[in-house]
Amino acid sequence: xxxxxxxxxxxxxxxxxxxxxxxxxxxxxxxxxxxxxxxxxxxxxxxxxxxxxxxxxxxxxxxxxxxxxxxxxxxxxxxxxxxxxxxxxxxxxxxxxxxxxxxxxxxxxxxxxxxxxxxxxxxxxxxxxxxxxxxxxxxxxxxxxxxxxxxxxxxxxxxxxxxxxxxxxxxxxxxxxxxxxxxxxxxxxxxxxxxxxxxxxxxxxxxxxxxxxxxxxxxxxxxxxxxxxxxxxxxxxxxxxxxxxxxxxxx
Amino acid sequence: xxxxxxxxxxxxxxxxxxxxxxxxxxxxxxxxxxxxxxxxxxxxxxxxxxxxxxxxxxxxxxxxxxxxxxxxxxxxxxxxxxxxxxxxxxxxxxxxxxxxxxxxxxxxxxxxxxxxxxxxxxxxxxxxxxxxxxxxxxxxxxxxxxxxxxxxxxxxxxxxxxxxxxxxxxxxxxxxxxxxxxxxxxxxxxxxxxxxxxxxxxxxxxxxxxxxxxxxxxxxxxxxxxxxxxxxxxxxxxxxxxxxxxxxxxxxxxxxxxxxxxxxxxxxxxxxxxxxxxxxxxxxxxxxxxxxxxxxxxxxxxxxxxxxx
Numbered sequence: 001x002x003x004x005x006x007x008x009x010x011x012x013x014x015x016x017x018x019x020x021x022x023x024x025x026x027x028x029x030x031x032x033x034x035x036x037x038x039x040x041x042x043x044x045x046x047x048x049x050x051x052x053x054x055x056x057x058x059x060x061x062x063x064x065x066x067x068x069x070x071x072x073x074x075x076x077x078x079x080x081x082x083x084x085x086x087x088x089x090x091x092x093x094x095x096x097x098x099x100x101x102x103x104x105x106x107x108x109x110x111x112x113x114x115x116x117x118x119x120x121x122x123x124x125x126x127x128x129x130x131x132x133x134x135x136x137x138x139x140x141x142x143x144x145x146x147x148x149x150x151x152x153x154x155x156x157x158x159x160x161x162x163x164x165x166x167x168x169x170x171x172x173x174x175x176x177x178x179x180x181x182x183x184x185x186x187x188x189x190x191x192x193x194x195x196x197x198x199x200x201x202x203x204x205x206x207x208x209x210x211x212x213x214x215x216x217x218x219x220x221x222x223x224x225x226x227x228x229x230x231x232x233x234x235x236x237x238x239x240x241x242x243x244x245x246x247x248x249x250x251x
Numbered sequence: 252x253x254x255x256x257x258x259x260x261x262x263x264x265x266x267x268x269x270x271x272x273x274x275x276x277x278x279x280x281x282x283x284x285x286x287x288x289x290x291x292x293x294x295x296x297x298x299x300x301x302x303x304x305x306x307x308x309x310x311x312x313x314x315x316x317x318x319x320x321x322x323x324x325x326x327x328x329x330x331x332x333x334x335x336x337x338x339x340x341x342x343x344x345x346x347x348x349x350x351x352x353x354x355x356x357x358x359x360x361x362x363x364x365x366x367x368x369x370x371x372x373x374x375x376x377x378x379x380x381x382x383x384x385x386x387x388x389x390x391x392x393x394x395x396x397x398x399x400x401x402x403x404x405x406x407x408x409x410x411x412x413x414x415x416x417x418x419x420x421x422x423x424x425x426x427x428x429x430x431x432x433x434x435x436x437x438x439x440x441x442x443x444x445x446x447x448x449x450x451x452x453x454x455x456x457x458x459x460x461x462x463x464x465x466x467x468x469x470x471x472x473x474x475x476x477x478x479x480x481x482x483x484x485x486x487x488x489x490x491x492x493x494x495x496x497x498x499x500x501x502x503x504x505x506x507x508x509x510x511x512x513x514x515x516x517x518x519x520x521x522x523x524x525x526x527x528x529x530x531x532x533x534x535x536x537x538x539x540x541x542x543x544x545x546x547x548x549x550x551x552x553x554x555x556x557x558x559x560x
Contacts, residue, residue, distance in 0.1 A: 001357055003324050003328040003357055004322070004325055008357055009324075011357070012354065012355050012357070015354035015355055016355075018351075019351050022342075022347070023340060023342045023343065084341070085334070085336055085338040086338050086339075086340055088304055088334060089332070089334070089338040089399075090355075091303065091304045092303060092304055092327060092334075093327060093352070093355040094323075094327035094328040094355065094356060095324070095355055096323075096324060248304075248305045248306055251299065251304050
């Protein structure tokens with residue numbers, strides 16, 4: 001066994017993910033938030049806004065559900081663990097910072113995927129038909145990876161006060177939702193709005209979801225997938241690089 | 252003897268303050284090395300650099316033959332760490348904490364389960380293995396983190412104030428475990444404030460003051476090194492004159508204290524031999540003979556207060 005080898009570090013990252021799921025995600029309030037959030041999003045948009053058809057709403061709802069759930073807990077894990085000194089234990093264990101970050105990302109993406117399926121099932125139960133199931137599955141997986149990397153990126157500032165991170169997280173997450181073609185279709189956006197929208201990975205995910213349910217889309221599906229993949233790799237690399245630099249300052 | 256810890260010019264600066272200032276030392280295989288110093292002297296910072304928790308600003312540390320900066324995973328694989336404050340996951344049970352450690356150290360599941368069971372039995376927590384750690388007392392938490400540090404049978408164990416604030420039962424249990432581990436070959440790096448603990452447990456101690464190492468030696472040598480003039484207390488079964496004692500080889504002075512004589516000397520060995528010979532020649536039986544060496548507390552205070560403004 002080479003403890004520093006890729007497969008061994010992967011195993012240890014999975015141990016981190018299991019620990020996160022057990023401690024942070026399998027908690028009543030988190031699970032309730034995860035189930036109620038898509039339900040209330042449906043109620044708010046479907047019943048509150050009678051002009052918008054469900055076939056249009058579904059893309060934004062699935063997008064928001066995945067985005068908010070995959071980035072809900074992960075930004076606060078490092079501050080919590082820094083406060084409880086458990087991060088110091090992890091830092092003295094034979095696991096790289098990259099593997100710790102990767103483990104946190106796995107937990108976050110599994111939680112995001114699980115809750116997003118609830119939204120998809122609600123949509124199907126309300127009569128929507130899924131036209132491109134495999135593409136939707138691939139997009140959910142890819143976007144979950146991307147959004148969990150964003151969640152970990154939000155945790156980079158080396159503070160051990162979770163509320164600071166949650167505030168920063170909200171400041172970044174909500175504007176991102178407004179520029180991603182969820183409330184205003186991309187076709188109706190002004191050029192400057194479109195220029196902002198192409199910078200958000202959520203734009204490409206909602207575009208794929210719309211394609212999966214309605215067969216309509218703004219960007220070609222290949223572009224959507226490629227953009228999500230590029231964002232995922234970029235955010236993951238930057239997250240790991242920055243955490244490696246800031247980790248000692250948390251101790 | 253092989254050095255399992257080799258620190259060379261280790262330095263850590265926080266802002267304008269130099270917490271650890273170019274310290275160098277070795278810890279030999281199989282020894283219990285005590286790392287002593289007053290609050291803020293740099294003990295914990297040094298331990299954190301040695302365990303790879305924070306990087307040094309200068310210098311290197313080699314742990315079990317691996318540079319802690321360039322080969323951190325390989326170095327960490329060989330040691331366990333018991334920090335001062337318990338850092339087990341309080342939302343997990345002790346069993347889950349141990350299994351997590353087993354996975355982080357790359358143990359196979361069967362072995363991790365066997366080790367967890369053995370260690371929980373050893374620290375007296377097996378019956379409470381399924382209880383969340385948040386319900387544990389401080390002593391129980393400390394015993395658990397010792398077990399967590401031992402899950403992979405490390406060659407080297409770092410302990411930072413392991414008995415601080417613990418009850419007598421937990422303290423004794425931990426100290427006994429440390430002795431047993433050391434007897435089985437585990438090298439121990441022990442940071443402590445407790446001089447008695449260091450005196451009884453450590454083969455060598457290093458004393459750090461204001462970020463610099465001021466002394467490294469065996470506790471007994473350290474105690475004697477701080478005072479060049481030693482005191483010996485002796486009593487005989489009948490009256491002996493002070494003049495007779497001051498004339499003996501090695502004796503620099505003799506003062507009567509009750510029924511005993513307090514002898515000052517700069518060479519204890521010569522003086523004790525002279526006293527024994529004197530007793531034999533004068534038909535005087537030695538009733539008591541005590542060497543009054545300074546305690547490790549005295550050595551510590553002397554070494555950590557020198558040049559203090």
